Amino acid sequence: MSKKILFFTLFLWLTAVIVPVFAQEKADTTYTFRFVPQKDMFYVPLDGNDRELARLLECVRRNKDSILSGSLPLYVDGYCNSLDSEKENLRMAAIRSNRVKSELIVRGGIKEECFITKPHAKSHAADGDLVIVRLTVPAPEASATESEGLSKAEEERLAAERAEQERKATEERRKAEEARHATEKAEADRPAKEQAARQAEQHQEITATPLESPSSAHYHFALRANLLRWATLTPDLGLEWRVHPSWGILVNGSWTSWSWSDKDRRYALWEVAPEVRYYMGEKKAWYLGAMFKAGQFNYKLSETGKQGDLMGGGITAGYRLRLNKALDLDFNLGLGYLNADYEKYEVIDGVRVRRGNETKDWWGPINAGVTLVWKLF
Structure with a gap:
């Protein structure tokens, strides 16, 4: 009887120790x-x-x-x-x-x-x-005794x-x-994709809003100087008002007064030439315009001098070449009509002697220029 009690006690102890171990595992x-x-x-x-x-x-x-x-x-x-x-x-x-x-x-x-x-x-x-x-x-793997009891098919x-x-x-x-x-x-690819998406959005914004090309960035006012006139010792200055990316209003003025050989020779004039232009194309580089010209002159490059008024107008055409953000070079040519009404004279003993009047009409080139354009704002 004591052996049975001892065996039962040992079984309960093993159950209390081993079962929690497997449950915890x-x-x-x-x-x-x-x-x-x-x-x-x-x-x-x-x-x-x-x-x-x-x-x-x-x-x-x-x-x-x-x-x-x-x-x-x-x-x-x-x-x-x-x-x-x-x-x-x-x-x-x-x-x-x-x-x-x-x-x-x-x-x-x-x-x-x-x-x-x-x-x-x-x-x-x-x-x-x-x-x-x-x-x-x-x-836990089965013991050798248990393995021996498995059939080959079961294994x-x-x-x-x-x-x-x-x-x-x-x-x-x-x-x-x-x-x-x-x-x-x-x-790893996410930053590149986000950058590409941002660039695509920026491109869409740029294409959705029409902007001027970098070669003809829009401006409002510009100062002009005809280098051909300056080369002939005739100071020339002008102003352009860009009322629209495609439209501009210009006014150019020239003035000079030279005399030599004890004032026997003379070169003097003044001119004012307003103009309206239409700029064409995506870059707004080519243009057509209409010009009016008025002024007075006094030329005495030989024995006979000519002094009078001139007036006319015509069409202009040209091309704007971008130099940098602030400067352009304007190549232009004007064709049309000029009327000159003047009197001839000679200088005798320092006194002008009138030799008659003349009127001349001219059809052809009336203006030419290589003009430096400074875009103010």
Whole structure:
């Protein structure tokens, strides 16, 4: 009777010790780590994360050889549902998973290849900001006595099941690795894609709003100087008012007064030439215009001098060559009609002697210029 009581007591003790050990091993295969909503920092002391990490590290220590060999992968599922979009949630979930893996790699001495990682944008739990680590710890192998009791067919079936589980685990690792590479590539390509999107938006804004070409940037007022007139010692200045990118109003004026040979020779004149122009083309470089000209002159380049009035007008055409942001070079030519009404004279003993009147009409070139244009504003 005492032997039976002793045997029953020993059985109860073994049940109390061994059963909790196996129950704990089964419970230790899932570990949950919680995160602050919208944050990616892994706070170890937060909400029991330190206890979970200690349990996980102990399990990793016990099964380290199997984990490093690849037969016992760690499944890491990151969850986030506290951000605005699915893309942001997936990115946050991936970062959180990497935080937990870094702790295991540093403290547990395992490698990146030991993990199968998958981010999730939603969670069935009320708290969707967490990372779950799972690993399937194999059950203790059957003893030799138990193995002897298995039939050959049963052994083949178990071997086939183990091979199928290994194949599935390998396939899951491959898919997880591809997903990780895809996520890393998407993160690496994201700045370039965002830059391309910004450039496309800027291009659309530019094409949606018609702007002047850089070679003919729009301006309102410009100062002009006809270099051909200045080369003939005839100072020339003008002003242009650009009332529209395609329309401009100009006024040019010239004045000079020269005498030599004791005032026996003379070259003097003044002219005013208003003009209206229409600029054509995308660059607004070519133009057509209409010009009016009026003035007075006094020429005595030989024995007979001519002094009188001139008046006329015609059409103008030309091309604007951009030199820089502030300067253009204007090549222009005017064709039309001029009327000159003047009197002839001679100078005898310092006195002008009138020799009659004449009127002449002229059809042909009435203006030419190579004009420097300074765009004021």
